[in-house]
Amino acid sequence: MHLTVANQLKAGIAFLLFIGLASLAIIFYAMESVTDDLGEVTNHAQPLSAASYEMEINVVEIGLSTLKYLHSVDPKLRDHIARDEVEFLHFQQEFDRLIEEEEFRPLKEKLDDKYEEFQALGHALTKTKDQQVLLYQKISNGFQEMDVLLDTELMPLLRRGPLAELLEIDLHIQEIGNWLGDYIHTFSDKSFQSIRKKSVEVEGDFRKLKTLSFTLEEQVLVEELASIFQITNSGIDEFLLSHQTFPHDLARYRSLRDELDHILDQEIQIGTNRQLHMVALSASNTLHQTFILLLMLTLLFLLVGLGMAWRLIREIIPPLQDLTKGTQAIRQGDFQCQLIPKGHNEFTELINNFNSMVRQLDDTTVSKRVLEVSQSKLESVNEDLYKEIQERKAIEESLRESKDQLQQLVDLRNRLSQDLHDGTLQSLYCVGLVLSASQKWITESRHLPKASEFMGQAVLQLNAVIAEIRKFINGLESDALEFPDLEGALESVVQTINVSDTIPCTLQVAPESVDHFSQGDKVQIINIVREALSNSIRHGKPQSVKVLLHEEEGLVRLAIVDDGAGFDLQY
Numbered sequence: 001m002h003l004t005v006a007n008q009l010k011a012g013i014a015f016l017l018f019i020g021l022a023s024l025a026i027i028f029y030a031m032e033s034v035t036d037d038l039g040e041v042t043n044h045a046q047p048l049s050a051a052s053y054e055m056e057i058n059v060v061e062i063g064l065s066t067l068k069y070l071h072s073v074d075p076k077l078r079d080h081i082a083r084d085e086v087e088f089l090h091f092q093q094e095f096d097r098l099i100e101e102e103e104f105r106p107l108k109e110k111l112d113d114k115y116e117e118f119q120a121l122g123h124a125l126t127k128t129k130d131q132q133v134l135l136y137q138k139i140s141n142g143f144q145e146m147d148v149l150l151d152t153e154l155m156p157l158l159r160r161g162p163l164a165e166l167l168e169i170d171l172h173i174q175e176i177g178n179w180l181g182d183y184i185h186t187f188s189d190k191s192f193q194s195i196r197k198k199s200v201e202v203e204g205d206f207r208k209l210k211t212l213s214f215t216l217e218e219q220v221l222v223e224e225l226a227s228i229f230q231i232t233n234s235g236i237d238e239f240l241l242s243h244q245t246f247p248h249d250l251a252r253y254r255s256l257r258d259e260l261d262h263i264l265d266q267e268i269q270i271g272t273n274r275q276l277h278m279v280a281l282s283a284s285n286t287l288h289q290t291f292i293l294l295l296m297l298t299l300l301f302l303l304v305g306l307g308m309a310w311r312l313i314r315e316i317i318p319p320l321q322d323l324t325k326g327t328q329a330i331r332q333g334d335f336q337c338q339l340i341p342k343g344h345n346e347f348t349e350l351i352n353n354f355n356s357m358v359r360q361l362d363d364t365t366v367s368k369r370v371l372e373v374s375q376s377k378l379e380s381v382n383e384d385l386y387k388e389i390q391e392r393k394a395i396e397e398s399l400r401e402s403k404d405q406l407q408q409l410v411d412l413r414n415r416l417s418q419d420l421h422d423g424t425l426q427s428l429y430c431v432g433l434v435l436s437a438s439q440k441w442i443t444e445s446r447h448l449p450k451a452s453e454f455m456g457q458a459v460l461q462l463n464a465v466i467a468e469i470r471k472f473i474n475g476l477e478s479d480a481l482e483f484p485d486l487e488g489a490l491e492s493v494v495q496t497i498n499v500s501d502t503i504p505c506t507l508q509v510a511p512e513s514v515d516h517f518s519q520g521d522k523v524q525i526i527n528i529v530r531e532a533l534s535n536s537i538r539h540g541k542p543q544s545v546k547v548l549l550h551e552e553e554g555l556v557r558l559a560i561v562d563d564g565a566g567f568d569l570q571y
Helices: 005-072 075-098 104-157 162-186 189-211 216-244 246-331 346-364 368-442 445-473 486-498 519-540
Strands: 505-509 545-552 555-562
Touching: 005 075, 005 104, 005 246, 075 104, 104 162, 104 216, 104 246, 162 189, 162 216, 189 216, 216 246, 246 346, 486 505, 486 519, 486 545, 519 545, 519 555
Parallel strands: 505 545
Antiparallel strands: 545 555
16 A cells, blocks of 8 residues: 555654653653652651651650659659650550551550550659658658757756767767668668668667656657657658669669660661652652653654654655756746656656646747836836826825814914903903993093093003904913912902992902912913803893802802893703
8 A cells, every 4th residue: 555745744643642642641650650659658658757756755755854853853844744745645646547567566566565654654753752752851840840859948958867868869860861861862772771770779769768767847858759750750661661662663664765765766767767768669660660661762753753754855855856946947938847757646746737837838928028028018107107106195295284284274263263252352341341431430520530540441451452462463372360370360350340330240269269270271261250241241231240269069160140130041
């Protein structure tokens, strides 16, 4: 079966895709395996090792705190012991939960037995120590009572023979105290035997002392001293009895601590470390196998890729070279060129089509001269069209500029008309009002000064109108604000109305309402007020007019209020 070049490419790409998918599957398997190994480390081996390590720390802390307590009897150490025992129990339960391997079962049982004995013996030692402290306090109180009784009551009372026996009893009691203190620190048999010996001697001294003659008071004191000694000596016997097993129990306690430390630090930790090593070895083997497989697939990928490249070079490059030579011949005008097909593939069909196309081109191609003439005419026509297009663009640009200038002139005429209507005409109307008022007063000689004053104001206003018209002529905007602020300009407009002395006009401006406007806004407000006042006086025939400018609910409100005829709001 003969494969075409396209089918060969498809087969090669499919095989390469298969190799890529196989590589992805191997990588996925390796990741799953390593993830399982890491999960084993994270969820089992590592927590197991951590639990045993924490238990080891708790055992050391419990033993150290117990030994310190036996030495100092510090109540805070009892709290430390209890806290460490609770923590040990917690980690012991965690350890029991994590144990899965049979090799740890005997170690767990051994650990539980040793710790149970260790804990019980520690409690017994601390309890014995507490009892010894109480007994020692009782013994010390007894020695103190006997010392006080001898030194302060019996010795001063006796002035005869029994004084020597009392001194000997006092000396023997002091020796018993000294030997007792030595025994507490050394646990030596010599101290133990000396205490027993001196106790027997003191008892003998008291028997001898009772055979002597005393007064009633002395006899009572001697019997009290003997009673105190008997109680103290009984405490000493009890103390010595509790102390006989104390050194052995203490040595056993230390031995148990060392055994627990060995179990936790050596036997269990070695096992958990071995588990960690096995998991790491498994992960390493998986990665090594994955690397070998990926290396083999990579080599196979390279071999297939090189084979496809060699095959494509052999099948594609020679036909492409032939087609290149054929196109170069066509470009040079050789329409007799024919290529020889080789093989049986897509390129053979392409060469046959090329040869057929060349034959058709040779049959239908016009002469070179006709083409050149046609090309020359076409270039001339294109040049004429280009010039015409450029001329039309210039005309369109000129028309656009003329339209813009015309629009500017229309806008300027509208603006001048609006300014003349709102500013100049209203100013002239105000001048007319002033002249009307002057005419009324000029008929009477006694009002001539006032009429003269009105005429002067009319002249000033006419001069201002003339100046404003000159600004319009010069292309400038009307400067409606002859005062430094809006309130002053409004006051000037109202004052012009009041000059006629026929219609009183008042102005009310809220100070906070004049700070919201630009210069252009202020000019428009002045024009609005002039127009409104003019309309009110001409058409409303009011008796009074008010101009109000104030701020209301966040907005600035301008109102022209009069008491004239008004008009129908529906129109």
